[in-house]
Every structure is written in structure tokens, then in C-alpha cells.
Amino acid sequence: MSDRYDRAVTIYSPDGHLLQVEYAQEAVRRGSTAVGLRTNDCIVVGVEKRSSNPLFDERSMRKISMLDNHVVMTFAGLTADARVLISRAQAEAQSYRLNFERPVTVEYITRFIAQMKQNYTQSNGRRPFGLSCLMGGFDGDGKPHLYQTEPSGIYYEWTGSSTGRAGTTAREYMEKHAGDTVDSMDEQTAVKHVVRTLMSGTEMSEPQLDVAVLRFNQPLRMVECQALDDHMRAIRGEIEAEVKTRLVPNKL
Amino acid sequence: METLLGIKGPDFVMLAADTTHARSIIVMKEDQNKIHKASDNLLISTTGESGDTEQFTEFISKNIALYKMRNGYDLSPRAAAHFTRKNLADYLRSRTPYQGLHVCRWVCFRIHQRYDETDGAELAFIDYLANAKSLNHAGHGYGAMFCSSIYDRYWHPNITQDEAYDIFKKCIVEIQKRLVVNLKNFNVSVVDKNGVRNLEPISAQSLTDYNASS
Numbered sequence: 074m075s076d077r078y079d080r081a082v083t084i085y086s087p088d089g090h091l092l093q094v095e096y097a098q099e100a101v102r103r104g105s106t107a108v109g110l111r112t113n114d115c116i117v118v119g120v121e122k123r124s125s126n127p128l129f130d131e132r133s134m135r136k137i138s139m140l141d142n143h144v145v146m147t148f149a150g151l152t153a154d155a156r157v158l159i160s161r162a163q164a165e166a167q168s169y170r171l172n173f174e175r176p177v178t179v180e181y182i183t184r185f186i187a188q189m190k191q192n193y194t195q196s197n198g199r200r201p202f203g204l205s206c207l208m209g210g211f212d213g214d215g216k217p218h219l220y221q222t223e224p225s226g227i228y229y230e231w232t233g234s235s236t237g238r239a240g241t242t243a244r245e246y247m248e249k250h251a252g253d254t255v256d257s258m259d260e261q262t263a264v265k266h267v268v269r270t271l272m273s274g275t276e277m278s279e280p281q282l283d284v285a286v287l288r289f290n291q292p293l294r295m296v297e298c299q300a301l302d303d304h305m306r307a308i309r310g311e312i313e314a315e316v317k318t319r320l321v322p323n324k325l
Numbered sequence: 326m327e328t329l330l331g332i333k334g335p336d337f338v339m340l341a342a343d344t345t346h347a348r349s350i351i352v353m354k355e356d357q358n359k360i361h362k363a364s365d366n367l368l369i370s371t372t373g374e375s376g377d378t379e380q381f382t383e384f385i386s387k388n389i390a391l392y393k394m395r396n397g398y399d400l401s402p403r404a405a406a407h408f409t410r411k412n413l414a415d416y417l418r419s420r421t422p423y424q425g426l427h428v429c430r431w432v433c434f435r436i437h438q439r440y441d442e443t444d445g446a447e448l449a450f451i452d453y454l455a456n457a458k459s460l461n462h463a464g465h466g467y468g469a470m471f472c473s474s475i476y477d478r479y480w481h482p483n484i485t486q487d488e489a490y491d492i493f494k495k496c497i498v499e500i501q502k503r504l505v506v507n508l509k510n511f512n513v514s515v516v517d518k519n520g521v522r523n524l525e526p527i528s529a530q531s532l533t534d535y536n537a538s539s
Contacts, residue, residue, distance in 0.1 A: 139394055167387040167394070171387045
């Protein structure tokens with residue numbers, strides 16, 4: 074079926090699918106896992122950094138970037154596509170400041186990105202962005218928001234979400250463990266949940282991840298490697314303890 | 326008629342600008358701030374057609390912010406001055422030039438950064454034809470004509486902030502004495518390694534007991 078209907082993005086297949094868009098979603102599903110969490114006063118985002126080569130300089134891989142002083146973004150999917158999208162969003166954020174003398178709201182910049190993605194699903198000679206983005210930030214009133222966009226141009230708001238290779242398992246973990254308590258969570262706990270969510274999706278021996286915390290009117294803070302290591306060690310301990318308690322009743 | 330003044334020291338740049346906003350023969354307001362904070366370590370003072378100065382300064386500030394956002398570090402003062410000059414020059418040659426953006430002056434301060442250790446305080450002078458020059462002391466407008474000799478007499482390479490502020494006082498005394506236009510009040514701002522700070526404005530009132538020859 075797909076041998077004719079996936080040549081141009083603007084062509085539907087007979088059963089109503091836009092196959093190029095679905096392929097873009099597949100690119101996201103194969104991308105590295107990205108997680109975002111919103112508590113009542115901060116945004117925590119984390120992303121998995123896969124590097125197979127020991128000679129690779131990990132600092133050159135930046136998957137968490139700022140769109141403006143108050144909005145942070147991470148993504149799953151094609152990194153090259155992300156660079157273009159981030160660049161456009163940053164320009165829009167400054168342009169908005171120039172025109173309206175106020176910073177963008179998180180929803181506005183999300184809508185801008187979603188709109189751009191949608192455009193690329195409906196115009197000829199283009200290819201949809203192979204990207205799912207998580208945008209977290211603060212509005213003028215100091216309220217944190219976390220949004221997500223898809224390659225098709227859909228966007229949602231979340232208290233916590235994840236996307237990429239282990240996106241579904243990661244989200245299930247969050248629903249189970251961080252669902253009701255998110256609002257009252259402190260920063261340490263939130264970071265730990267993000268690390269654990271990322272760990273739940275992948276086998277990880279050393280911290281192959283970036284985690285960042287954004288607070289109202291403060292610059293973005295990357296969580297240090299040492300702190301991540303400590304969190305991971307603590308989490309491994311927790312997991313072992315949980316496994317034990319689960320095993321004991323079975324043995325009885 | 327409007328006057329801008331600037332002094333560069335070893336580790337700071339100080340700016341003064343009059344606060345008069347006049348249209349034709351009428352003074353519209355006397356508290357117009359002409360010194361804009363463009364980023365954490367950057368001040369721009371501009372005079373000219375009032376809408377144009379505002380628009381141009383904002384445009385430059387936002388582009389500098391964008392540069393920082395995209396690259397993770399600030400534009401160097403020299404690069405920033407060149408960017409401003411280039412924009413002004415391009416607009417001058419376009420169909421929509423900034424009408425009579427007479428003068429625009431740029432000042433930046435940068436503590437050492439690992440990629441460019443030579444950058445320190447920088448005072449860039451850019452005029453309406455988009456000439457740019459890095460100077461130790463500078464001025465725009467009729468008022469500045471009375472100041473060159475004062476700068477020459479009192480400026481020295483190791484000047485302190487107090488001395489620079491005092492030079493401005495001397496200049497303003499002279500301006501208020503000799504210039505036919507009434508420039509009552511001057512805002513003063515300084516940029517140094519701690520960032521941008523507004524100093525006490527210098528006005529005719531604050532200068533009543535000032536002895537310029539001391």
C-alpha cells in the first residue's frame with residue numbers, strides 16, 4: 074500500500090493516512106528518550122545521551138536548549154531538524170519581545186513551533202520535522218507550564234511527559250510514581266523522578282543523560298554529573314529493595 | 326541639540342545623556358531617558374528622531390539577546406559595535422533609512438572571557454553616517470562641543486569612576502553656561518564588572534554649590 078502513497082507529504086493514502094507524517098513519528102519513536110516534569114514552582118527536563126564511541130566528546134552534544142530566558146526545550150528525534158526548529162523559535166521569541174515588549178508565553182512559543190511543524194505537513198517539496206519537543210517554562214505571572222509538540226503539529230500541555238524510544242514506558246512509570254504528588258514535589262525529588270524515569274527505559278551504567286532545572290527568573294541550571302551519579306546509585310538501591318519486597322511474599 | 330557624553334576608564338564606561346525631549350520649539354518632557362540597557366554589560370545611548378532611536382536601540386538589543394541565546398555567550402563589545410554600525414549603514418542605504426537618527430553611541434563592557442582576553446571596557450562612537458570609532462572619551466550634539474577641552478584636560482588612562490563623574494559635572498556646568506539651548510538635567514549610568522548601574526542624575530539644581538575649578 075505504502076509503495077505509492079508515501080512519495081509526497083501532501084498525498085493521502087486511501088485509508089486517510091499521511092504516511093510521511095507517520096514515518097516522522099516513527100523517527101521520534103526511535104529517538105533518544107526525553108522527559109519533562111512540572112512541579113508548582115519549577116520545570117525539570119531530562120534527556121538521554123547515547124554515545125557509542127569512547128572518543129566522542131559528550132559536551133558537544135547539547136539536547137537541552139533555551140528558547141528564551143524563561144523557556145527551556147528538549148526533544149526526541151532528528152537532532153539536525155531540531156537545530157533548525159530551535160533557531161527559528163529563538164528568533165521568534167526575540168521578535169515577540171521587540172513587537173510586544175513582553176516575553177513570549179510558553180503556550181505561544183509552543184503554538185509557534187506546532188504551527189511550523191504543521192506547515193511542513195501540508196506544503197510541497199518539504200518533509201515533516203522528525204521531532205517531538207518538550208517545552209517547559211514560565212509565564213509572566215510566574216506559573217510553570219510544560220508543553221509537548223508532535224511532528225504532525227499537535228500540541229498538548231502536561232504536568233509530566235516523555236517521548237522518544239522509551240517514551241511510553243517512561244510515561245507509565247511517571248503516571249504510577251509521580252502522578253498525584255507532582256504539584257507538591259520539591260526540586261530534589263523531581264530530579265530524582267526524572268532520572269529514574271530515564272533509567273526505567275534504558276539500561277544505563279554511567280550517567281548518559283542531561284538533566285536541567287529551570288526556576289522563575291533564574292538561569293537554567295544543569296544538574297552536575299556527580300549529583301546524577303548519586304541519584305542513580307540511590308535509585309538502583311531503591312529498585313533492588315522494591316524487587317526484594319515483591320519477591321518475599323511470593324516465596325511465602 | 327540633545328547631548329550625549331561618554332568616558333571610558335580602565336575597567337568601566339560612564340555615560341551621561343540629557344533628558345530633554347523637544348519637538349520644534351517646544352519642550353515636550355524633561356525626563357526622557359536616553360541611555361538604554363541593551364544587555365547585562367552593555368549600554369546604548371542614542372539621540373535623534375525619537376521614534377527611530379527607540380526602534381533602532383530595541384532592534385539591536387533583541388538581536389544581541391538572540392546571539393547570546395543561540396551561542397551561549399555574549400557578542401564581544403567590538404563585534405556588537407560593528408553589528409550596530411553595519412545595521413545603521415545598511416538602513417542608511419535602504420529605501421527606509423532611519424530618518425535623522427543623528428547619532429548613536431554604543432558602550433559596552435566585558436570582563437575577560439576565555440575566548441577573548443583582550444576585551445575590556447569599550448566605548449564606541451557611531452554617528453549618523455555610520456562611522457564607528459572606539460574612543461576614550463566622546464560626545465554627540467552641540468553640548469559635546471564644549472566638552473572636548475575639558476576631557477583633554479582631565480581625562481587620564483587610570484581614571485576612576487569618581488573622577489569621571491566629576492568630569493561630567495564640569496562638562497555640564499559648561500554646557501549650561503554657554504549653550505543657548507536649555508539642557509537642565511542629565512542622567513548618568515555606568516557599566517563595569519558588576520553590570521549596569523544608574524548614578525545620581527546631574528541637574529542645574531544639584532550643581533548650584535558645585536565649584537568646577539576645585
